Amino acid sequence: MRIARNAASLSPVNVGDHVCWLVPADDDFRRTAYDYLHDGAKIGDKLMVLGPLSTAWPEWRPPQALLIDPAAGGSAWGTDSLVSLVRQEAETAGRQGYRALRVLARMDHVWPAGATPQQIADQELKLDALVGSGTAAAVVCAYPGRAFLPHILEQAATLHPHFAGSPARAPSFQLFSSGEGRWTVSGVVDADGVDAFRTAVTELLRTTATLRLLCHGLDMMDVAGMQTLAEAARAFPGRRILVEGCNSTVRKCWELLGFNDPTIAVELAP
């Protein structure tokens, strides 16, 4: 079972990890990234770096390492491009005998012209579903703080089970894959983070008939979060949200607010 993990720096990464690395402006990106890749090379991982060619490391060359610059070549890089690439290269790495694929993605190069919260959510949710489904891959998404607006960084950080960066920038909640159609929500969903939560739930409902939110690690959800669930369900007639494992306070508030109504396609299951 995947559990949320937050650390001040890029701690040891394992297969199945999907890390949002919020890179501070003054951080030695190259040193930390080198350590991450070096650890992978030592244990037999195939390495894949998405970013500028200037970040090439001479120690590693094909076939063990791939360096891809999404901005090069002029071809369009859509929200599914990174997901498809990781899936394909993880399969290739397996066939080549590597333990796993180890990815470092510089997101300012994946999204050189910037991205909307919806684009970030679409990409990261799909990527997390892939990495969390048993794919032999570990993915670190490096988001330089200077390259993205704060709400984009917040959107990104909330959609990874693992976070590396300043504790002050750690997301208030994390939403990540726990299997087909099942998504874990941990932390606190409140008015400060509700825009990111709304975007994520909306993106998931686009493609999910029954969205199961596993909330055993959810400490608190305020009115804004609950209203978001109700409105999201209403926006997608015929689909429903099943909320499992929430604590007694969440359950009590839900009922006090009148959301336990048959017209609202959100059910709080035990």
Place this chain on the structure above:
Amino acid sequence: MISPPAAASPRTGGTPVFRHELYPYRGEAAFLQGAVTFIHDALDADETVLVAVGEDKRAVLRDAVGAGAGRERVTFMDTGALGRNPGRLIPAWKDWIAKSFGHGLPVRGISESPWATATPAERGELRYHEWLVNRTFIDSPAWWLLCPYDTAVVEETVLDSARRCHPYHLVEGVHGDNPHFADGPFPFDELTAPRDPEQSLVYGAGDLGEVRARVAACARRHGLTGPRLQEFLVAATEVAANSVRHGGGRGTLRAWVSDDALICQFDDSGHIRDPLVGRYRPTPQQIGGRGLWLVNQLCDLVQIRSTAERGTTVRLSTALS
């Protein structure tokens, strides 16, 4: 013998009105005389009666009413289940009378607040509740609410306030217009000065987690933990979020302990215009307007003071034991 009302009543024709009536009495015998006659008059008129009084009064009134004809149309409400917060009384009465109207019967009610055991802060909010009752039910189907006040228990200031906010009264057995009624703004008590806060914080967008951390630190130091702390943190979050969204984008939190209660005060520059805010039960399809409702359900006392000139102060209290 108690006379019928001189003015048009819910029962006697004319424009149907909500009749909010003060009944000052002294001692249990006088209480029973007024209340039992009121109930029997209602039953004689095929009306239904809702009784919301303290547990001791409930017992003697139940015995006094007896088991005669129409007794099944008298319902004794469990006001204890509502908790101490007067902010929950109006939605409860709306629910109770809606259910009675749904049965197609005219409604009378008897409501006596726990003046003897209320703290000064609670008494202030109970007085405000009485004032709000007129505004709440002015457009409702006609019904008649009798509010007994034991003059041996309540302070003269409370009784004065009650006289000003009840358009009708029952005095010496006669129902009639109350000459002291004044349909003006409610004269709020000034909130007591905050104690030296154990925690204080100027907060804005992105600070809700820190607000909770400060409140939780104060609460845990005084033994408040578990679900009751979690519920209080939800309430604090809602009020702080209102400051950010409606109160000028920022506010100030102060938290302290007084008289075995944890108190959190939130000040911002917003202005709440609706005197009934937090007292509307939300509908499932409603957009917004749920925060202060939830706060009222989760706290033992909520005090709101808001003017355009001075901004808004919301003070939340929860018992430590």
